[in-house]
Amino acid sequence: MSAIGFIGLGNMGFPMASRLADAGHRLIVNDRDEGAVQRFQDEHPDARTAADEGAWQEADVIITMLPNSDIVEGVLTDGGVATAAFLNTLFIDMSSSEPIRSRNLGQRLERQGMRYLDAPVSGGVRGAQNGQLAIMVGGNWHDLDQAKDIFDVLGKSVIHVGKAGTGHAAKALNNLVSAASVAATVEAIRVGERFGIDPATMTEVLNASSGRSNTSENKVRQFMLSGTFGSGFPIGLMTKDIKIATALADSLGVDAPFSHDCENIWQSALDAGHGAEDHTRMYEYLATTTPAFNDERQIHA
Numbered sequence: 001m002s003a004i005g006f007i008g009l010g011n012m013g014f015p016m017a018s019r020l021a022d023a024g025h026r027l028i029v030n031d032r033d034e035g036a037v038q039r040f041q042d043e044h045p046d047a048r049t050a051a052d053e054g055a056w057q058e059a060d061v062i063i064t065m066l067p068n069s070d071i072v073e074g075v076l077t078d079g080g081v082a083t084a085a086f087l088n089t090l091f092i093d094m095s096s097s098e099p100i101r102s103r104n105l106g107q108r109l110e111r112q113g114m115r116y117l118d119a120p121v122s123g124g125v126r127g128a129q130n131g132q133l134a135i136m137v138g139g140n141w142h143d144l145d146q147a148k149d150i151f152d153v154l155g156k157s158v159i160h161v162g163k164a165g166t167g168h169a170a171k172a173l174n175n176l177v178s179a180a181s182v183a184a185t186v187e188a189i190r191v192g193e194r195f196g197i198d199p200a201t202m203t204e205v206l207n208a209s210s211g212r213s214n215t216s217e218n219k220v221r222q223f224m225l226s227g228t229f230g231s232g233f234p235i236g237l238m239t240k241d242i243k244i245a246t247a248l249a250d251s252l253g254v255d256a257p258f259s260h261d262c263e264n265i266w267q268s269a270l271d272a273g274h275g276a277e278d279h280t281r282m283y284e285y286l287a288t289t290t291p292a293f294n295d296e297r298q299i300h301a
C-alpha cells in the first residue's frame, strides 16, 4: 500500500493525520517543530518521518496543513518536497491559502508532472478530531476521486467547488462570514448587557431566533462566557482569512465595504498585539474598545 505524506502537525494537522493513521493509512509526517513529529511518532509508532531517506518517494499523496501560502509554497517548491517526490504525486493543500496563488501553484506543479487539489476545511479542532470537517475542493474530478478515501476519513461533507483555487476562495469567503458573525454577535451581546440583559439570556434569545449562528450556538457559551477562550483558532489566522477574502474582492473589482469594515475590526485586534490569542477573545477585545461603562450611559431595563 502506498503512503500519505502529511506536512504540518499543528492544531489541525495533528488530529487530521492521527485519524488517517488510525484508519490504517501509512503516514510520512513532517513539521518544522521536531517535538510535534516526536509526539506523533509516540502515538503512531508506524509513522515514518520525512527525514528518512527517500521517504517522499513512497507517498502518492502529499497533504499540506500549514499556516499560509508563503509557507506552503516555500515547503513544496524551489527544491522543496515537489522536487523530492515521484512524478504524478497528488499534492493536496488543506491549509487556508490564497486562491490566486493556489491556482498558480497548481499550474506550476502540473508543469513539473505533478497533480494538485486545494481542499481547505471548516469545523475547527473538534471537527478535525471527530472527522466532522467540511471540505471544499478545487481541482479536477479525477484527482478528487483519488482523494475521496482520505476525505471520507477527515470530513462529513466534501464539496467540489470548481477548478483549482476555488476551494481556497470559498474557504476565505466562509471565514469572512464567520468573522462578521463573531463581531456582530459580540457587539449585540455587549449592547444588550449595557441595557441590563444578561449575556447568557441574550445568547439564549439569539439561539431561539433568526440571529442564531455557529458563533451563538457553538462559541459564546462554550468559549466566551465560560472564559476558556480555547477554540484552537487564533485571531491572527482569522484575520489572514478575512484579508484573503477582501483581497480577492478587490482583485475582482467587487465593491465590498462591509467586508472591509470587518477586516478593520479584526486587523485592529491584530495591531493591538492579540494575534496569537484565540479568536473568541474578541469578546474581551471588543469590550476594551468600547468607551468605559459609565452611569450616564447605563439604561436600567
Ligand code: NAD
Binding pocket: 007, 008, 009, 010, 011, 012, 013, 030, 031, 032, 033, 036, 065, 066, 067, 068, 071, 074, 075, 094, 095, 096, 097, 121, 122, 123, 124, 125, 231, 232, 233, 234, 237
Ligand atoms: P498551527 O499554527 O497550529 O499549525 C501549523 C503547523 O505548521 C505548526 O505545527 C508549525 O510548526 C508547522 N509549520 C510551520 N512552518 C512550517 C514549515 N516551513 N515546515 C514544516 N512545518 C511548518 O495552525 P492550524 O490551526 O493547524 O492551521 C493550519 C491551517 O488550517 C491554517 O491555514 C489555518 O488557517 C487553517 N485552519 C485552521 C483551523 C483551526 O481551527 N485552527 C480551522 C480551519 C482551517
